[in-house]
Structure formats: C-alpha cells, structure tokens
Amino acid sequence: MNNKFKKNKLGQTGDTITWLVATVVIIVVLTVSIFAASIFFDKNKSLKSGTFESADTLASKSLFSYVITKDSNGKVVYEQLKEEENLGDFDGKLSVKIFIDLYKKEYLTIWAGFFIDRTVSPYLSNEYFGARVFKDEDRLITEEIKLKEDKSLFLDLSKAAYSK
Amino acid sequence: MKLRKPKNIGKRQKKMSFFSYNFSPKNRKGTILMENLIFIILNLVFLSILILFLFSKMGGAAVLEERYAKQIALLLDSAKPGMTISLDMEDAIQKAEKEEWPADKVVTIEENVVTVKLREKGGYSYSYFNDMKTSPNFNLTNKKEYYFVIEEK
Amino acid sequence: MKIIKNKIGADKIISVYWFVILFIVAAAIAYMVISFYGKPYDIRELEANALTNRIADCVSEGGYIRNEVLVQTFRENFLEQCNLNFEVEDTYGWKEQGQFYAEIEIFDFNSKGKISGMSGGNSNLKEFCEVKGEKIPFCLKRSFYVIDKKNAQYQVNILSIVRKTEKNEQ
Numbered sequence: 001m002n003n004k005f006k007k008n009k010l011g012q013t014g015d016t017i018t019w020l021v022a023t024v025v026i027i028v029v030l031t032v033s034i035f036a037a038s039i040f041f042d043k044n045k046s047l048k049s050g051t052f053e054s055a056d057t058l059a060s061k062s063l064f065s066y067v068i069t070k071d072s073n074g075k076v077v078y079e080q081l082k083e084e085e086n087l088g089d090f091d092g093k094l095s096v097k098i099f100i101d102l103y104k105k106e107y108l109t110i111w112a113g114f115f116i117d118r119t120v121s122p123y124l125s126n127e128y129f130g131a132r133v134f135k136d137e138d139r140l141i142t143e144e145i146k147l148k149e150d151k152s153l154f155l156d157l158s159k160a161a162y163s164k
Numbered sequence: 165m166k167l168r169k170p171k172n173i174g175k176r177q178k179k180m181s182f183f184s185y186n187f188s189p190k191n192r193k194g195t196i197l198m199e200n201l202i203f204i205i206l207n208l209v210f211l212s213i214l215i216l217f218l219f220s221k222m223g224g225a226a227v228l229e230e231r232y233a234k235q236i237a238l239l240l241d242s243a244k245p246g247m248t249i250s251l252d253m254e255d256a257i258q259k260a261e262k263e264e265w266p267a268d269k270v271v272t273i274e275e276n277v278v279t280v281k282l283r284e285k286g287g288y289s290y291s292y293f294n295d296m297k298t299s300p301n302f303n304l305t306n307k308k309e310y311y312f313v314i315e316e317k
Numbered sequence: 318m319k320i321i322k323n324k325i326g327a328d329k330i331i332s333v334y335w336f337v338i339l340f341i342v343a344a345a346i347a348y349m350v351i352s353f354y355g356k357p358y359d360i361r362e363l364e365a366n367a368l369t370n371r372i373a374d375c376v377s378e379g380g381y382i383r384n385e386v387l388v389q390t391f392r393e394n395f396l397e398q399c400n401l402n403f404e405v406e407d408t409y410g411w412k413e414q415g416q417f418y419a420e421i422e423i424f425d426f427n428s429k430g431k432i433s434g435m436s437g438g439n440s441n442l443k444e445f446c447e448v449k450g451e452k453i454p455f456c457l458k459r460s461f462y463v464i465d466k467k468n469a470q471y472q473v474n475i476l477s478i479v480r481k482t483e484k485n486e487q
Contacts, residue, residue, distance in 0.1 A: 019334060026338060030345040037349040057370040058461040058475075064380040065461075070468045097426075098462045102472070106459075207339070214343050221354045234360050241367040277406045290484065293368060293417060295402035317400070 056141050056157060062098050063143050063155050069094065082147045086114060092128040099155060107141075108161040109133065117150035133162040225263060228256045229288035233280040236271065236300075236312070237292040240278065245296055245316040254308035256282055271300040271310050359485040361455035368401075368477040369459050372419060375399035376473055377463045384465075386423070387433055395421070396437040403438050409483045415439030418454075418478040426462060426470035442478045454480040 067078040071090045080091050087095065095112050103110060111132050114124040123132040132154075134140055140158040147153055221227075232253060239249050257267045263283035272279045276295065281287035297317050303309040375398065376386050385391045391398050396419075403417040418438035424431050446456035457477045464470050 023338065026342065030342065034345055034349060038352065058373055058459050061373055061377055061380070062462040065377070065463045068380045069464055069470065102460045102462060203335075206336070210336075210339055210343065214346065217347065218350055221350050224354065227354055230357060234358055238360060238363055238367065241364065241371070276402045276404055289406045289408070291405040291416075293364075293401050293403055294371070295397075295400040 054141065059103060059141065059155065059157060060143050062102065063145065066095060066098055067145055067153070078147070081153055086124055087126045087128055092126065096128050103157065107157040107159055109158040111156045113154060115152045115154045123154065132156065134158065225259050225282040225286055226288070228259055229280045229282055229286060232256055233278055233288040233290040236278045236280070237290040240292045240298060240312065241294050243294060243314045245314050247314045248311055249314070250309050250311040252308060253310050256280070257308055267307065268302040270302070273298060273300055357485055361479040361481060361485050362457070364479045365455055365457035365477040368417070368419060368479070369457055369475050371401065372399055372421060372475050372477070373461060373473070376421065380464065382463045382465050382471055392433065392435040395435040401437065416480040418442040420476040422474040424472045424474070426472045429472070432471070438478070439480070442480055446478065452482045452486050454478050454482065
C-alpha cells in the first residue's frame with residue numbers, strides 16, 4: 001500500500017540555490033559588459049583622422065612639386081613622364097626619395113607608377129615600386145596626375161601592409 | 165476518498181453527479197494578490213526611471229553643445245577667406261527651443277572662441293587657431309542651419 | 318496536523334533580494350552610460366592635422382616654396398604671416414599656459430642640411446612628444462617635398478602640438 005504512492009524520489013532544490021546561481025550569472029554578465037563598454041567607448045570618442053581620411057594634403061603637395069622638378073638638363077619631370085614608357089632613372093629615383101623616405105613611417109604600403117587606360121594590367125609594374133598590389137575596394141589615399149588622354153601617374157598610399 | 169454530498173444544497177442548486185464533481189477547494193475564485201501587484205508596479209517604476217535617465221543623457225544639451233562647438237571649431241580651422249560654410253544644427257536648435265533659449269543666440273563667436281549655448285545655464289566654448297574674421301548667422305529661412313561667412317582680417 | 322496559516326514570509330525576503338539585484342544592474346548601466354557621455358570627444362589629432370595643413374599651405378603655393386619663408390622677417394612673425402592665432406578661452410588656466418606649439422624646419426632635400434627654422438606657441442610642450450601616456454599633449458610630425466623657382470629642392474618638416482587635455486581627455 002505504501003509503495004503505491006512513492007513513484008519517484010526526485011528531490012527539489014531550494015530557491016536559494018537558484019538565486020545564488022542567478023546572482024553569479026548576473027555579476028559575470030555585468031562585469032563583461034562594463035569591461036567591453038570601457039574598451040569600446042574609449043576608442044569611439046577619439047576622433048582620429050585615419051578612420052575616414054581620403055586625402056593627404058602634404059603628400060599631394062609633394063607630388064605636385066615632384067612633377068614640376070627639373071632634372072640636370074632642365075627637363076621637367078612631367079614632360080619626362082609623358083614621354084617615357086615607365087618610370088625612368090631620374091624620376092624613378094626621385095620618386096623613391098620623396099614618397100618612400102618621407103612617408104614610410106605613416107604608410108605601410110606606397111606605390112607610384114603609370115596607369116594606362118586599357119583592360120588588361122592597366123597599372124604598370126616598375127623597378128622602383130614593384131607591382132601595384134591594391135584592389136579597387138581597398139581603403140587608400142590616391143593621387144592622380146593626368147599625363148595624356150589614356151595615361152596617368154598614380155600615387156597610392158595605404159596604412160595597411162600588403163604582401164607582394 | 166469518500167464521496168460526500170455537498171451540504172446545504174439550495175433550492176436552485178442542482179444535484180451533481182460523480183463525474184462533474186469538483187475535487188479541488190470550494191472557492192476557486194482568483195484574487196489579484198496585493199503583494200504581486202505592488203512588486204510589478206515597483207519594477208515598472210524602477211525601469212521607467214532607468215530609461216528616463218538613459219534618454220536624458222543621450223539627448224542631453226551638454227553633449228550637443230560640446231559636439232557642435234568642436235565641430236564648428238574644426239570647420240573654421242580648415243576654412244579659407246571667401247568661404248561660406250553651412251551647418252545643419254536642427255537637433256541643437258530644437259533643444260534650444262525646448263529650453264526656451266533663442267535660436268539666434270545658440271552660436272556666438274568672440275575673438276577666436278566659438279561658444280554653443282542651448283540653455284541659460286549652459287554653454288560650451290572651444291577655440292580655433294585660424295586668424296580671420298567670421299560671423300555666425302542663423303538661417304531664418306529654414307530655421308535649422310547656421311552659416312559662417314569667412315573673411316580676411 | 319498543523320495547518321500552515323500563511324506562506325507569505327519567504328516571498329517577501331526574495332522580493333528584497335530581487336530589488337537589490339535590480340539596483341546593482343541599474344547602477345552598472347548608469348555607470349556605463351555616465352562613463353560614455355561624461356567623456357569628452359578628443360579632436361586634437363584632427364586639430365593638429367588642420368594646423369599642419371594650414372602651415373603647409375602658408376609655406377608653399379603652386380608647388381613652389383614662398384620666397385618670404387626664407388626671409389628673416391617671416392621667421393620672426395611666423396604666426397602672423399600664416400594667419401594663426403594661438404589665443405584660447407580663459408578656462409583651466411589655459412591663458413597662462415599656451416595650448417599650441419608649431420615649428421617649421423626647412424632642410425636641403427639632398428644634403429639634409431638645415432637651412433631655416435621657426436616656431437610659435439608654448440615651446441614647453443615639445444618635451445611631451447617623446448612621452449607616452451594619458452593626459453599629455455598631442456604631437457604630430459609631418460614632412461613634405463617642395464622646390465623653389467630656381468629648382469632648388471627642399472624638405473619641410475612641420476611639428477604641430479595641441480595640448481587642451483582638460484577638454485579632450487577626462
């Protein structure tokens with residue numbers, strides 16, 4: 001008769017245990033939130049120019065001065081670039097001295113060279129900057145000097161590192 | 165369990181059969197427990213206070229004053245004589261109106277310090293280094309913009 | 318058999334505890350909100366960049382260095398010549414302690430020999446440029462290449478420092 005009603009012997013935990021576990025969970029979640037908030041909000045209120053920079057005034061000035069520089073024969077770099085098929089001795093070495101030496105601390109990847117308006121390999125590889133590694137969707141600062149209708153000089157600056 | 169006939173059956177009460185018998189307590193009428201009600205109300209009051217506090221901080225006049233003062237200072241730092249710069253300040257102007265502060269006195273420039281004030285006991289100032297003549301003007305046409313005319317000193 | 322008259326006691330203790338938890342959560346949320354909205358926007362990097370660009374525009378025009386830059390009178394009134402005003406609002410003792418410093422150095426591009434230099438503002442801020450930490454002035458060092466009409470090549474170094482820590486860092 002007694003066994004009829006003892007179908008199971010499952011005990012029930014007290015409410016205290018439930019609340020204890022709940023308290024521990026709440027404290028852990030709050031700690032993580034405060035920690036995450038202090039890191040995330042710290043960065044957000046510092047308005048750095050790198051987050052939305054699209055132009056570099058000083059690099060642009062350097063590029064303009066570069067193309068109007070004359071070589072020892074009095075020929076302007078701009079005219080040389082118009083005639084050459086790729087970066088030559090004078091303009092190539094000068095471009096390295098200007099763009100890499102002056103800006104290598106700020107930009108991890110720098111490229112300068114010709115752009116030829118054609119479908120296959122429009123950006124010409126050269127012995128001073130190598131091949132252009134950027135894709136169209138990459139965030140970079142680009143300056144362009146038009147040389148001819150289908151030929152331009154490009155200067156690309158990126159704060160990201162690219163493997164060549 | 166013994167089946168008992170309910171006592172004092174009134175004339176209007178029917179005799180019940182076994183299967184329609186109510187084995188649970190006689191009075192099953194629900195009551196709204198006072199304790200639970202107070203508990204729920206206190207929770208709601210607490211949450212409302214928290215949400216009000218959050219919203220007051222978010223749309224706070226102090227935050228807007230700082231933001232616009234610094235934004236205008238940066239604009240003026242980069243400006244050149246001959247420029248006219250328009251700035252949409254709709255949210256700040258609405259805030260000023262709520263605080264009963266005249267919209268044409270929201271932005272003032274003295275020497276090279278720009279001050280944005282949205283309430284009587286408020287205001288945030290920030291200096292800029294561009295040494296030129298500039299004056300803030302409230303756009304009376306659309307009433308949500310300020311424009312700055314930059315001139316040589 | 319004893320009849321337990323009411324069981325309300327235990328529920329009321331749990332309610333008090335519930336409100337303690339609620340208060341702790343509310344305090345944490347309030348702390349996060351205050352720490353975000355209480356912190357000012359830090360625009361000193363943007364300010365320093367604007368100052369650098371302004372000085373660069375003052376020193377060179379159309380790809381050439383301005384002739385006046387290499388003249389003594391320009392060096393003596395460099396801030397005035399470049400339309401710069403380093404006066405600040407009278408707060409946190411800023412009027413006594415200058416909040417800006419700008420320095421220009423002009424070098425021969427090939428030999429790297431120094432040709433000219435000029436500065437303006439609070440020069441004491443310069444010592445903070447090598448220091449790392451919080452609540453220190455923001456320093457920006459940048460360079461550009463420029464030539465003169467005789468094709469002489471120059472490297473111009475610009476150092477811009479903005480302090481204003483009280484209004485940009487908490």
